[in-house]
Amino acid sequence: MSQFPGPARPSRRGFVGGLIVVAVAGTAELVRIVTRGSSAQPVGSPRGLSPRVVRLLTGSSRPQPASPSATPSHSASPAPSPAHHHAPVPHHRAGHTHHAGSRHDHSSHHLTKQERRAREHVTLPPAQLRVRTGPAYRVDQLIPNAPQQAIALTIDDGPDPEYTPDVLRLLDRYQTVASFCVVGIHADAYPKLVRDIARAGHVIVNHSYTHALPFNKLPEKRIVTEITRTQRAIERAAGVTPQLFRAPGGDWSRFILRACASYGLEPLDWDLDPRDWARPGTKKITRRMLRARPGEIVLCHDGGGNRIETVRALRKVLPKWQNKGLQTIPLAITPHYTSSGSSPSPSSSPTS
């Protein structure tokens, strides 16, 4: 019954930007990742890491081709890939026809070594949740009885010591609750911020460990590590276990959806992308966010680059949403568990 439709909105790309990261997170692994990233732009490079971070990690002074400055995020993808990234598609889902896993399938010729590795399969644990056919991009797909005027604000790529506290203060000022899609490496670097987010009553979503892109091209083993490592990082930091996973860049695949089900995570997407990651100016971000309509899941960012425009936009948008009667709700969900193994069940109670 409630299988989510395939994803299909404009694509966006994320990125990781923290600095301190280096000291705290699995340095060896990161160095491997980044080093590989510097060669041929292989799958899984954490594009968006600032050149400074990359230099710290690799000990190299050579600028990394993959990270056009500390900017960002979703825009930072040099991925030679297809039009659906950055296509100036409207944020509403008109004309969307893609399904999870289909977006990159046309590139099956001339596999690189990384791509071949990506096709080596791993065995997932039995699904805890119903396997979705696509991620949720509207509130009612996750919370069927949500209030009519509900919208969900999702805030990605942090926590960030510079912007997350500002965002938290704003949410507090307007007595609003959001869902923070946290990057594991940042959670390890700034556990106190993760704790602050949880203590303020916001939902914490798993947004991978390194935000490597394109996420759905990573080897399966790596995808699993990105997911599980972030679960542990968030648990360590805040004592909560995320129930939602958002794929970096919104790049999904069938494997990612199966992995989500295996690890008890509902796949989360978004409906309205104000493209704040491209830093188009506070006014544009504000205007775009004010187009939000009831039921939509709105994307914005508190990490992955300079997010001052996003913070300023939120300052304007939050009171205006309230004046319009929109009710921002946290994506606090009741997962749909399977009764056993991977076979879907209508039951909503957990299995033992």
Ligand SMILES: [Zn+2]
């Ligand atoms: Zn992201």
